[in-house]
Amino acid sequence: MSDPIPAILDRIDDDQPRALDRLMELLRIPSISTDPDHADDCDTAADWLVAELTHLGFRATKRDTPGHPMVVAHGGEGDRHVLFYGHYDVQPVDPLSEWNRKPFDPAIESTQRGKVIRARGASDDKGQLMTFLEACRAWKAETGKLPLRITVLFEGEEESGSPSLVPFLCANREELSAEIALICDTGLYDDKVPAIVTSLRGLLAEEVTITGPDRDLHSGMYGGPAMNPARVLTRILGGLHDDAGRVQVPGFYDGVGEPPAEVAEGWTALGFSTEAFLGEVGLSHAAGERGRSGLEMLWSRPTAEINGLTSGYTGRGFKTVLPSTARAKVSFRLVGGQDPDRLRAAFRDWVIAQMPPDCHVTFDGHGGAAASAMSTGDPVFSLVRRALSEEWGREAAFVGGAGSIPIAGYFQQELGMESVLTGFARDDDQIHSPNEKYDVESFRKGIRSWARILGALA
Structure with a gap:
């Protein structure tokens, strides 16, 4: 059988205008989970995702919780089973006066660095989760099926502390357990180097x-x-x-503790400049623990x-x-x-x-x-790394996560599975801030990356 990936990638590129239109539809829904006035909007976003997943051939349902609903879907078949997680809720938009356009009136804007999608949720996390759905769409359209067995879990309370998540995982442990979890709520190491987050604070x-x-x-x-x-x-x-x-x-x-020697060596090889990193926000001197490098302070301290x-x-x-x-x-x-x-x-x-x-x-x-660390000895990590490296033309980096994404730890504790965290956000996406954006190129290459990853895992 010939390799379907080249044709799938061509289809993704040809379908970009329509993929962007679909993302714009989702971005128009003001699904702010922390604000009770937007409870109906969160429900609408969940319904939208159920309809989209159903259109892609998934068996999709909206599940009630004490808070906002979960979306669960199952599709494909095969021996390998993966769970993809994302969240459809977004942060509040305050202060509204600092936005250059209405937060839920998405648009493509031209900047000095290229075209961007401007809207609340464009990067965190609607643009990111849609990269995976669009990759599934391309696989179905080109081959008639998904390349492996996939369960999808979309949450509606990530931005408000996920109060319903752990009880939901426990109540649905058998249905949601898979070989590996895939999480797209992270970013590139820099504008050209993809990253797999192997530890989270x-x-x-x-x-x-x-x-x-x-x-x-x-x-x-x-x-x-x-x-x-x-x-x-x-x-x-x-x-x-x-x-x-x-x-x-x-x-x-x-x-x-201290990071393993091979991990620390990999971080050193990235050539991170603490001075340049701080210079981007108007600072010049590291203020953390004396004697620690910038990446140590961000990823392991x-x-x-x-x-x-x-x-x-x-x-x-x-x-x-x-x-x-x-x-x-x-x-x-x-x-x-x-x-x-x-x-x-x-x-x-x-x-x-x-x-x-x-x-x-x-x-x-x-x-x-608590913090969480992934077991990168699992062969899945090597497969994902190779797929990302092929798409971006640069070897994907194993990095630490400066922020906190509790879901990875919950998957370990409640479902007994590791998570591969790879996303395509950039440091200047202004998530949680006014004028949030997601690069159009991140969206396109994110879709292509997931298409390659699904093929590699299959």
């Missing part, structure tokens, strides 16, 4: 509120003898790191970051108050065997131990997930 978030006096006080009348919660909070947060950038919470580094601070009067002009409360949002990126539950308790104990008289503290936890 976990995430822990805490909101800390310190309360002192029972109301805001006049700083002239009470300043001095009265305790100021803002002073207490800033002192505690100022001690979160030492001068070498190491986190001072007791036991914080329990479970943190844990962090503690202050994400927000509020206290007292923050409006225009000046108001001389001594605030009653001070509040901070603090997040931790976790690696290796760090236990999010143990770390949450350690952080709270550390803060409580520093409370002076007349102040008390409360905490509000915002979820936690």
Whole structure:
């Protein structure tokens, strides 16, 4: 039998205008999962995907959850079975005033670096998940069938913490378990080098509120003898790191190891420049752990970051108050065997131990997930790497993930399967920010990449 891939790739290129039209339809649906006012829109997006998958020959259904629905579909046949995961929900669009066009009025725009698809969700994750569906479409159109057995899982709550996901995985374990999971919610290493993410940092978030006096006080009348919660909070947060950038919470580094030598060597070979990386956002000096490279800090070291601070009067002009409360949002990126539950308790104990008289503290936890690492010894990783390298003309890189994608860990823990994370976003896609975009070339080559990967896995 002749190799069908060349004809499939030609079909993908010929079908690009129609593929873009289909993506635009999905992007027009404002499926913001965090906003109750958009619950019907999330339902509409799920219905749209069910209809599209059905048109492609999948047996597709919309499954209710306590939150937004899941979309599950099955298609193809064969000994090899893969699960493809993506999410159809998107981030809120605020601040709306900073968008150059309506966020759910997608359009193709020309930039100095080429044409881009501009809309909320263009990169995260609607454009990415559609690259896989379009690859399936091309296989069906050219050969009459899918090349292997495929299960599709699309989630509607990824951008709001995935509260329904783990219970859904547990309740449908047998149906969803496969040989390997494929996840397209990541990006290229750089504009020309495809990447397979082999490790992901976990995430822990805490909101800390310190309360002192029972109301805001006049700083002239009470300043001095009265305790100021803002002073207490800033002192505690100022001690979160030492001068070498190491986190001072007791036991914080329990479970943190070093990357394998061959992995570290591969990262070195990438030639990453920390100075150039920071220069793109107007910075010039690394501020993390002393003695660690930029990629180590991003991919294999844990962090503690202050994400927000509020206290007292923050409006225009000046108001001389001594605030009653001070509040901070603090997040931790976790690696290796760090236990999010143990770390949450350690952080709270550390803060409580520093409370002076007349102040008390409360905490509000915002979820936690452990780090995950993939077993790249599985032959599937080599097959995917070769397929990506053939499409992009550059050897695909095994990289670490600076962010957190808990689904990969959930697949390991609940379904007992590894995940291949490969996506085609670029660093300047402005995901979660105004004016999100996805390069038209990323969309095209993403479809071609998945077509090659499906062929390689079959």
